[in-house]
Amino acid sequence: MAETTVDLDTTIDTLLERYLTLLDEYTRLRARLNGLQSGIYQNLARANFSAQRGVRYGQDHYDDRMQAARRVQITQSSPSAGHHVIFDMIKVTADESEENDDKNNTKKEDQQEEQDEKKSAAAATTKDDNNHDGSGKPSPPPKKRNNHDPLRWFGLLSPQPLRLAQAQAVQAVEEIIPRLASLSAAMADVELQVRRARKKRSKAEKVDHQKKLQQQEGHLHGNGGQEEVLPAH
Amino acid sequence: MTSQQDYKDRQFLAVxxxxxxxxxxxxAGIGHVTAPPDAQKNFLVVDNKTDNAAIESAFERFTTERKDIGIVLINQHIADRIRHRVDTYTAAFPTILEIPSKDHPYDPEKDSxxxxxxxLFGE
Structure with missing residues (x-):
C-alpha cells in the first residue's frame, strides 16, 4: 500500500526531529572537545615552559616501538537505533611476556606512577576515572596500566602539567572522539532516510496531482454533459 | 550498506x-608503530616544512591503503591544505574528524x- 503524502510528511518530521537531536549532541561534544584540547595545549605549553633548557615535550621523545593502548572498536548498531555503526574506544593491555618483564623491572615505579597519575587525573577531571570504571568492561589491574604509558617516553619524573594533559587527552579519546564518529555515522544514516522519504513524497505528490487533475477533468466533463443536456429540455 | 568485513580490523586511530x-x-595511548620492516606509524607530525604532497600521501595511506585505521583525526588547518582531497572523501571507513589546533580554533563552517x-536543509 502506497504511503500518502501526509504519512510521508510525518515520517520526514520524525526523522528531522531525530536528526536535530543528534546534531545538538554533536555540537555539544564539539564544544567539549574544543575545551579539552585547549586544556591539553595549555598544559603542554606549561610543561615545555618549566622544562629544562632545550627540552621540549614533543616528537623527539616518541618511542619508535610504541603500541596502541587504546584502540577503536566498531560495531553495528541495533536495528531499532538505525543501520549505522558505533565507534568505541577500548583499552588493551600489554602482552603477557612484556608485562612480566616490565613488572619485574619497574614494579615500584609503576605503583608510584599509578598513584601520581590517579591524583592528576582526579585533579583534571573526576569524570576520567568514572569512565574507566563505567565502560562496562572490567578495569585492568593497576600494574598493567602503565606498561605502555607514553609518559615514560619523557622520563620517569614527568611534570604535573604533562600528566594533566594526558588525563585530558584520555578523556577526549575515550569519551568524545568515538562518540563524534558514531554521531557522524548516525546522522549520515538519517540523512539517507530523509532523502529517500522526500523522494517518495515527491512521487506521491505527483500521483496526487495527477489524480486531482483527472478528477477535475472528469468533473468538468460531467458538468459539460449536463450543460449540453439542459438546453434540450 | 556496510558489512562487518569493512570494519572488523579497523582498530587504530590515526592523526x-x-x-x-x-x-x-x-x-592518551593511541600511537602505534607496526612491526618491522614496515614500521608504519599511525601519525604524521606536520610543521611548516612539511609539504602538501607528504600530507596528502599520509591521508591516502591512512584512508585507502591501510585497512586497520578506524578514525582519522586531522587538524582543520592542515585539512585546509588538502581540502580538495578531504572534501571528496566519501568512504564509510575510516571516519574523518577535523579537530582544532593550538593556533587555529575550530571553524564550524568547514566541518564536514x-x-x-x-x-540537507537546502542551503
Whole structure:
C-alpha cells in the first residue's frame, strides 16, 4: 500500500526531529572537545615552559616501538537505533611476556606512577576515572596500566602539567572522539532516510496531482454533459 | 550498506596534526608503530616544512591503503591544505574528524558534518 503524502510528511518530521537531536549532541561534544584540547595545549605549553633548557615535550621523545593502548572498536548498531555503526574506544593491555618483564623491572615505579597519575587525573577531571570504571568492561589491574604509558617516553619524573594533559587527552579519546564518529555515522544514516522519504513524497505528490487533475477533468466533463443536456429540455 | 568485513580490523586511530596535537593524542595511548620492516606509524607530525604532497600521501595511506585505521583525526588547518582531497572523501571507513589546533580554533563552517547538515536543509 502506497504511503500518502501526509504519512510521508510525518515520517520526514520524525526523522528531522531525530536528526536535530543528534546534531545538538554533536555540537555539544564539539564544544567539549574544543575545551579539552585547549586544556591539553595549555598544559603542554606549561610543561615545555618549566622544562629544562632545550627540552621540549614533543616528537623527539616518541618511542619508535610504541603500541596502541587504546584502540577503536566498531560495531553495528541495533536495528531499532538505525543501520549505522558505533565507534568505541577500548583499552588493551600489554602482552603477557612484556608485562612480566616490565613488572619485574619497574614494579615500584609503576605503583608510584599509578598513584601520581590517579591524583592528576582526579585533579583534571573526576569524570576520567568514572569512565574507566563505567565502560562496562572490567578495569585492568593497576600494574598493567602503565606498561605502555607514553609518559615514560619523557622520563620517569614527568611534570604535573604533562600528566594533566594526558588525563585530558584520555578523556577526549575515550569519551568524545568515538562518540563524534558514531554521531557522524548516525546522522549520515538519517540523512539517507530523509532523502529517500522526500523522494517518495515527491512521487506521491505527483500521483496526487495527477489524480486531482483527472478528477477535475472528469468533473468538468460531467458538468459539460449536463450543460449540453439542459438546453434540450 | 556496510558489512562487518569493512570494519572488523579497523582498530587504530590515526592523526595528522601539528606537534602538540599529535603529542597530546599520543599521550592518551593511541600511537602505534607496526612491526618491522614496515614500521608504519599511525601519525604524521606536520610543521611548516612539511609539504602538501607528504600530507596528502599520509591521508591516502591512512584512508585507502591501510585497512586497520578506524578514525582519522586531522587538524582543520592542515585539512585546509588538502581540502580538495578531504572534501571528496566519501568512504564509510575510516571516519574523518577535523579537530582544532593550538593556533587555529575550530571553524564550524568547514566541518564536514555541519556542511552535510546545511545541504540537507537546502542551503
Amino acid at each position: 595528522i596534526g601539528d606537534e602538540d596535537s599529535v603529542t597530546g593524542l599520543l599521550l 558534518v555541519l556542511r552535510r547538515v546545511r545541504r
